[in-house]
Amino acid sequence: xxxxxxxxxxxxxxxxxxxxxxxxxxxxxxxxxxxxxxxxxxxxxxxxx
Numbered sequence: 001x002x003x004x005x006x007x008x009x010x011x012x013x014x015x016x017x018x019x020x021x022x023x024x025x026x027x028x029x030x031x032x033x034x035x036x037x038x039x040x041x042x043x044x045x046x047x048x049x
């Protein structure tokens with residue numbers, strides 16, 4: 001999941017979401033933080049994105 005265009009998030013929001021998922025007995029096995037560097041994506045898009 002990514003933020004909508006122009007929106008940003010911060011690590012605190014991500015931690016709160018992970019906590020809520022944990023309390024709902026949802027196992028999270030991996031997270032990926034996607035960053036922009038000077039306005040350029042620092043990650044590759046998946047197929048069809």
